[in-house]
Each structure stands twice: as C-alpha cells, then as structure tokens.
Amino acid sequence: MSEQETRAISAVGLNKGLQRRWRLGEKLIESWIFLAGMLTIVVLLGIIALLFKEGLPAFWYTPPWEFFFGTSWYPVSEPPTFGIMPFFVATLWVTVVATAISVPVGVACAAYLAEIAPVKVRETVKPIIEILAGFPSIVMGFIGLILLSPLVQSALNLNTGLCGLSAGIMLSLMSLPIIISVSEDALRAVPDDFRHAAYALGSTKWETIWHVSIPGALSGITAAIMLGVGRAIGETMTVLMVAGGALAVPISPTEPMMPMTAAIASGIGNAVRGGLQYQALFAIGLILFVITLAVNLIADKVLERQKRKFAR
Amino acid sequence: MLQKKKGLKWMLLSAVLFTTSAIFLLGCSSQHGDISNGNELSGSIKIIGSNTVTPLTSVWAEEFMKIHPNVNIAVSGPGSGAGIAALINGTTDICQASRTIKLQEIDQAKANGIESYEIQVATDALSVVVNPGNPLSELTIAQLSAIYTGKITNWKEVGGNDAPIVAIARDTNSGTHVFFKEHVVQMLGLPAEDKSLEYGNKVLQLPSTEEGVSQVANNPNAIFYPGLGYVTNAVKPLAIKKTPDYLAVLPSVATALDGTYPIARPLLYYTNGAPTGIFKAFIDYCLSTEGQAEVTEVGYVPLK
Numbered sequence: 060m061s062e063q064e065t066r067a068i069s070a071v072g073l074n075k076g077l078q079r080r081w082r083l084g085e086k087l088i089e090s091w092i093f094l095a096g097m098l099t100i101v102v103l104l105g106i107i108a109l110l111f112k113e114g115l116p117a118f119w120y121t122p123p124w125e126f127f128f129g130t131s132w133y134p135v136s137e138p139p140t141f142g143i144m145p146f147f148v149a150t151l152w153v154t155v156v157a158t159a160i161s162v163p164v165g166v167a168c169a170a171y172l173a174e175i176a177p178v179k180v181r182e183t184v185k186p187i188i189e190i191l192a193g194f195p196s197i198v199m200g201f202i203g204l205i206l207l208s209p210l211v212q213s214a215l216n217l218n219t220g221l222c223g224l225s226a227g228i229m230l231s232l233m234s235l236p237i238i239i240s241v242s243e244d245a246l247r248a249v250p251d252d253f254r255h256a257a258y259a260l261g262s263t264k265w266e267t268i269w270h271v272s273i274p275g276a277l278s279g280i281t282a283a284i285m286l287g288v289g290r291a292i293g294e295t296m297t298v299l300m301v302a303g304g305a306l307a308v309p310i311s312p313t314e315p316m317m318p319m320t321a322a323i324a325s326g327i328g329n330a331v332r333g334g335l336q337y338q339a340l341f342a343i344g345l346i347l348f349v350i351t352l353a354v355n356l357i358a359d360k361v362l363e364r365q366k367r368k369f370a371r
Numbered sequence: 372m373l374q375k376k377k378g379l380k381w382m383l384l385s386a387v388l389f390t391t392s393a394i395f396l397l398g399c400s401s402q403h404g405d406i407s408n409g410n411e412l413s414g415s416i417k418i419i420g421s422n423t424v425t426p427l428t429s430v431w432a433e434e435f436m437k438i439h440p441n442v443n444i445a446v447s448g449p450g451s452g453a454g455i456a457a458l459i460n461g462t463t464d465i466c467q468a469s470r471t472i473k474l475q476e477i478d479q480a481k482a483n484g485i486e487s488y489e490i491q492v493a494t495d496a497l498s499v500v501v502n503p504g505n506p507l508s509e510l511t512i513a514q515l516s517a518i519y520t521g522k523i524t525n526w527k528e529v530g531g532n533d534a535p536i537v538a539i540a541r542d543t544n545s546g547t548h549v550f551f552k553e554h555v556v557q558m559l560g561l562p563a564e565d566k567s568l569e570y571g572n573k574v575l576q577l578p579s580t581e582e583g584v585s586q587v588a589n590n591p592n593a594i595f596y597p598g599l600g601y602v603t604n605a606v607k608p609l610a611i612k613k614t615p616d617y618l619a620v621l622p623s624v625a626t627a628l629d630g631t632y633p634i635a636r637p638l639l640y641y642t643n644g645a646p647t648g649i650f651k652a653f654i655d656y657c658l659s660t661e662g663q664a665e666v667t668e669v670g671y672v673p674l675k
Contacts, residue, residue, distance in 0.1 A: 130572075131569075131572070133569055134543055135452070135543050135548075135549055135552075136569060145572070204582065204585075209589060212590075218535050218537045218590075218592060219537045219575065219586070219590060219593070221575060221577075221586065299578050300578065300582065303575045303577075304542060304575055304576035304577055304578070305572060305573050305574060305575050305576070306570070306572040306574070306576070307572035307573050315573075315575050317576065324578070325542035325543060325544055325576065325578055326542070326543050326544065328449040328450055328452065328453030328456065328544040329450055329451075329452025329453050329455075329456060329543050329544045329545075330452075330456060331455075331456050331459055331460075331476065331479050332456070332459070332460050334479070
C-alpha cells in the first residue's frame with residue numbers, strides 16, 4: 060500500500076531530495092517501532108528472569124513436591140513451613156465460581172447486545188458496561204465487604220460471609236465487562252450473510268443466534284472468556300479483602316480461603332528481601348505466572364483450532 | 372456511533388467530577404490556612420510500619436506538622452513486619468512497630484549497614500473483642516489459645532451460646548499477629564507455654580485491623596484482637612484472666628499502666644542509629660508531655 064502511494068507521489072513529480080527525506084523518516088519510524096517492540100520483550104524477559112532468580116531458591120529449602128502439595132503455611136514461625144496447596148485450591152475455587160457466573164451471563168448479554176438490542180439500547184448500555192471495567196479493585200473489595208458478604212452469610216446461613224463464594228461473585232462482576240465487550244465485538248464481526256442465510260432457511264432468531272452467530276464468533280468468545288479467567292486468577296485486592304484468608308485447604312467455596320495472590324500480598328510486606336519467606340512468595344508468583352501462561356497457551360490452541368474449522 | 376459512545380462516557384465523567392469537586396469545595400471552605408511561620412525545621416520524614424501504631428503516629432505527625440509547617444511527614448501502616456523490612460532495606464526513616472525486632476532481623480539490618488535503634492513511644496493493651504450480642508464476658512489466656520489453635524470451636528465450650536466460633540486474626544504482615552501468637556497462642560511466660568503451637572488453619576487472616584473490628588461488629592460469633600485504640604462501641608472487649616486463679620481484667624489505660632492487664636505490649640519506633648535532626652525533633656515531640664497527652668486521646672497508654 061505505502062509503496063504504491065510512494066510511487067504515485069513520485070509520479071506526480073516529487074523531487075529526489077524530498078523523496079530521500081521521506082525515506083529517512085520512514086526509517087526513523089520503523090526503527091522507533093522496532094525499539095518499542097523490543098523494549099516490551101526485554102521487560103517481559105526481565106520480569107521472568109527476576110521471578111526465577113528470586114523464586115527458584117525457595118525450592119532448595121522446600122522441595123518442589125512439598126512446596127506444591129504441602130498443606131501448612133507458617134512463614135513467620137521458627138523454622139518456617141511453606142506449603143501452598145491451600146492457596147492453589149483457593150485460587151481454583153474462586154476462579155471456578157467467577158467463571159461459572161460470568162461466562163453464561165456475559166455471553167448472553169453480549170448476544171443480546173449484538174443480535175437483539177435496538178441500536179439505541181446497545182449504544183447506551185455498552186459504554187456503561189465498559190465503565191464497570193474501570194472500577195478500581197479496592198472499590199469492588201469494599202462493596203464485597205460491606206454489601207455482598209453479609210448477604211451471602213445470611214442467605215446461606217454461614218459462619219462468616221468472607222469466603223470464596225463472595226470473592227468469586229465480586230470477581231465475576233469484574234470480569235463481566237471484559238467478557239461482554241470482547242464477545243460482543245466478536246459476534247458483530249460475524250458477517251450478516253450468515254444470519255440472512257439462516258433466516259432464509261427458516262430459522263428463528265434463537266436458532267440463528269445459537270447455531271450461527273455464536274459458533275461463528277466462538278474464537279472471539281473463547282478469547283473473551285480467557286481474558287476474564289485471567290483477570291479472575293490475577294486479581295488481588297478484592298480477594299485479599301473478601302475471601303477471608305483462612306489457611307485450611309478449602310473443601311467448598313463457602314469456606315474462608317486465601318487465594319495465591321492474596322497470600323503474596325499479605326506476606327510480601329513483612330518479608331525481608333532475600334529471606335526464606337521472600338523467596339517462597341516469589342515462588343508462588345512464579346507458579347501463578349506459569350498458570351496464566353498455560354491459560355493463554357490453551358486459549359491460543361483453542362483459537363487456532365476454531366480458526367481452522369471456520370477457514371474458508 | 373463511536374462519538375456518541377464517547378459522548379456518554381464524557382458526560383458521565385464530567386458529571387462525577389463536577390459533583391465531587393462541588394462537595395470538595397464546600398468541604399474545604401470551612402478550613403483555614405496555617406498561619407504559624409518562622410521555624411527553621413524543614414524536610415520530610417517517612418514512617419512505615421504497624422497498623423496498630425498508625426492512628427497514634429498520624430495524630431503526632433499532624434500536630435508536629437502544624438508546629439513546623441515546612442516539615443512533611445508521610446505515615447503508612449501495612450504492618451510491623453513490613454516496617455521492619457523497610458528499615459532493613461533502607462526505604463524508611465522511622466519504622467513503627469507493635470512487636471520487638473527479632474535477632475535475625477537485627478543481623479539482616481547490620482548486613483545492609485543499618486543499625487536498628489529502639490525507642491518505646493507508648494504502650495498498648497491488646498484487647499480481645501466479641502460482638503455485643505455475645506453473652507460471654509471473660510476468657511483465660513489458655514482458652515484464647517485453644518480458640519485460636521482450633522481446639523475449641525464452639526462458644527458453649529467456654530461458657531457461651533451454642534454457636535460456632537469465628538476466630539479472626541491479622542495476616543502475617545502484622546506485628547499484632549506475631550505478638551498474639553507468641554504471648555497468647557503459645558502462652559509465653561505461663562506454665563502451659565508451648566512454642567510448637569500455631570494459629571489453627573480455620574482462623575481468618577484479614578489484611579487490616581479495621582476490617583477485623585467491622586467483622587466482629589457485624590458477626591455475632593466472631594472474635595478478634597485489635598489494639599485498644601481500635602476498640603469502638605460496636606464491639607465488646609472481654610476481661611482477660613492470666614490463669615484461672617487470677618482476677619479477670621478489662622483492657623484499659625489504667626489496667627495496662629498498673630500491669631494487671633495480661634496482654635499489654637510496647638509500641639516502638641526504630642531508626643537507623645540514634646535519631647538526629649528532624650527525626651530527633653519529631654521523636655522528642657512524641658515523648659514530650661503534649662505528645663504523650665495525645666496517646667490517651669487516641670486510646671493507647673502513655674509511658675508515664
């Protein structure tokens with residue numbers, strides 16, 4: 060495209076000096092973009108290197124097997140014990156609850172906005188939903204603490220409302236906007252020809268959405284769900300405030316629990332740089348990083364398969 | 372279409388900004404500027420550490436900044452451990468702590484070229500609070516230990532209602548977490564002392580003292596241990612017996628001062644070496660008669 064343009068401009072009669080300057084500008088911009096790209100890669104590699112450097116030594120003190128499957132975490136005792144099973148299971152519960160709520164609601168909402176809602180409604184509702192995504196997580200934490208947890212406690216007759224369920228519900232609220240927004244974009248990217256063809260074959264609106272639009276946009280919807288899951292796994296402040304922070308391996312989501320992010324946050328301030336607890340907390344960070352990486356890789360694989368399926 | 376979307380967002384944003392700024396301006400109009408001047412003291416002090424000491428340090432900082440308007444004091448309270456870590460890493464001027472520094476931490480500080488210097492600024496009676504609806508009025512330290520290790524899980528086992536106990540603690544960032552573990556859970560200095568005892572794994576570990584107090588205020592079965600300065604009317608402090616033979620004592624300034632309340636502890640400042648310059652001026656103010664008068668105001672126990 061740009062080559063054609065250049066040729067067109069030079070055909071009009073641009074002198075050679077100007078052409079050279081033009082090329083120089085092009086070079087500058089190219090190298091600027093290249094440097095910017097490299098910078099992100101360098102920063103990313105730096106973060107990974109730091110995680111490994113600070114986190115790996117934890118496994119000299121606690122073998123990886125014990126670290127991962129150990130069920131007691133006493134970082135300030137003498138001698139300290141580091142076992143992160145309770146945190147891992149807590150992260151799992153909280154993410155499962157958040158996903159179970161946010162995916163059906165989010166995709167349904169996206170389908171409504173993309174397929175059914177009048178233009179006016181869509182253009183009013185979507186920005187409002189996107190504003191929801193901008194709420195600081197500490198505000199969501201406060202809402203969870205003051206509004207949601209007493210409700211959960213009395214509704215389920217629990218000992219305390221500070222539990223994985225409350226945290227999961229708050230997290231679902233936080234990942235909903237991402238899921239709705241990205242899924243809606245994906246649904247709207249499905250060509251109208253598909254829908255017209257479905258209607259021409261006598262499909263109802265519901266059949267069109269369920270059998271044509273959603274499968275057509277599935278790759279985008281999967282990406283949306285993965286983004287939402289990623290948010291739920293990595294969110295810290297809300298789970299720190301609402302999940303309850305008990306160290307037992309949670310058997311059900313209605314128990315108080317401490318997800319991995321909360322465990323890092325509630326200990327890192329106390330940890331002496333380079334000390335055992337510091338290293339163990341970085342090791343949790345390392346494991347968290349591996350988990351999110353795995354989620355992303357799986358998402359990539361799913362997306363690829365989906366693309367191949369729909370390739371024309 | 373895109374513009375319309377943006378328009379709505381901008382409208383919302385400006386509406387919110389307008390309202391908040393209006394409220395802010397109204398709120399500010401009642402304040403008046405500082406008039407005092409002619410003080411040679413200037414500079415800034417960074418204080419990090421205990422959540423428990425924070426309300427006290429904040430009041431001192433405020434008063435000190437009123438006297439010396441060119442001094443800027445920043446106070447934050449993530450926890451004693453966090454403060455001591457900051458002292459060791461050289462990222463704070465003064466560390467406020469609700470537990471004493473450990474030998475291991477002194478060594479770590481020395482390795483970084485930092486000589487920790489301890490100053491006691493006040494005393495705290497660590498109160499044990501329950502919901503006002505809880506009929507219980509006293510506990511022994513051994514009973515508290517059993518509750519926090521998870522051996523006792525129902526209030527009726529200590530003479531209360533037939534209801535499950537929701538034991539709430541601070542997280543490991545907190546000096547109170549460590550102090551309570553050593554002095555109550557492990558019963559330091561009592562005949563039943565047992566260094567192997569740990570918090571039970573059902574105990575809720577919360578990131579701030581305020582959150583713990585508000586949980587107790589709203590949960591009839593909860594129990595928590597805030598500093599005396601955090602006790603409000605919404606919670607009920609329990610009288611504590613050192614052993615069943617002792618009298619039950621309620622936490623207060625008087626009982627902490629005469630030594631009858633069993634879980635009192637020093638509130639400390641740590642500096643790198645003996646304080647000098649504005650750090651010394653500030654700490655001198657804290658220890659002065661006016662400074663110590665603020666201690667009672669905040670709800671802690673003055674030194675004398």
